[in-house]
Ligand code: SF4
């Protein structure tokens with residue numbers, strides 16, 4: 001793997017397409033093209049630099065030589081993890097994930113708290129006929145702001161007559177961010193644990209609530225023989241073909257923010273938009289940087305767990321200002337990482353951030 005990466009880096013022609021598309025390069029001390037140059041010559045790299053990368057994937061999508069710069073950066077981080085030269089908060093997130101299977105170290109026994117308070121009964125996946133699993137995600141299982149998302153999606157699926165079950169405390173972190181932090185050993189442990197649980201209960205289909213979980217389960221767990229979708233892919237046909245009809249209307253100008261792990265990395269651009277277009281009264285606006293040009297919110301790649309040193313206008317602030325300039329009343333997205341990063345600057349500007357399911361709950 002290391003030899004392969006080094007070979008790929010040697011083919012870099014220093015065209016700069018990676019830097020041109022990178023949300024960090026040019027505004028911070030980070031420059032992905034220069035980083036690839038240093039790697040080619042095996043020059044020393046300052047330890048703080050690889051942590052700027054948000055794992056948005058733009059560089060890897062644009063690179064004409066298949067260098068996969070985002071993967072090269074993961075390898076650089078892996079060397080830092082091995083030496084123990086990593087930010088303290090990242091270290092803590094790794095330790096927490098090792099012990100409690102979530103980066104915040106919240107009790108594993110509480111992972112099912114989001115559905116235990118619901119009015120409707122949610123079965124364990126083993127008790128379902130379809131063996132269709134709703135995979136919650138660490139943020140949505142524990143964070144008070146995001147816990148409403150699985151509750152909403154579960155309610156909507158129930159209304160639509162879709163059978164599903166959950167794993168509760170048997171669900172472990174998907175490991176998407178853990179792999180990107182460079183802790184491949186811990187990622188493999190999480191992967192093995194989740195795989196074994198899926199096998200034990202004969203899981204046939206997974207509806208992931210977070211694009212990050214969907215990405216890991218779909219692309220980084222090997223062939224599970226399980227159909228894996230993001231929840232917007234499941235809901236879009238129901239809303240488009242009228243199986244589910246929003247009764248209320250939503251008379252607001254709403255702008256959709258594409259999450260990197262849903263959009264540019266997995267090509268899911270239309271489904272969330274199709275759902276929003278089915279809502280009466282909703283005026284859907286677009287950012288000038290949308291779809292595969294969408295500006296990363298800077299929540300991925302471990303950036304959720306620590307603050308970089310450089311002072312610069314954060315992408316979330318830029319994004320909120322863009323939304324205001326476009327005349328949006330609300331920013332809607334379909335990823336808990338984006339909700340978390342956009343919400344603070346949005347509150348400052350007096351504009352709301354909604355996760356897509358929150359709008360649906362208001363109109364169904
Ligand atoms: S886009 Fe690819 S080839 Fe061009 S500078 Fe970046 S890594 Fe090198």
Ligand code: SF4
Nearest residue numbers: 022053054056057059
């Ligand atoms: S993954 Fe995104 S943030 Fe990281 S180097 Fe590539 S373009 Fe920059």
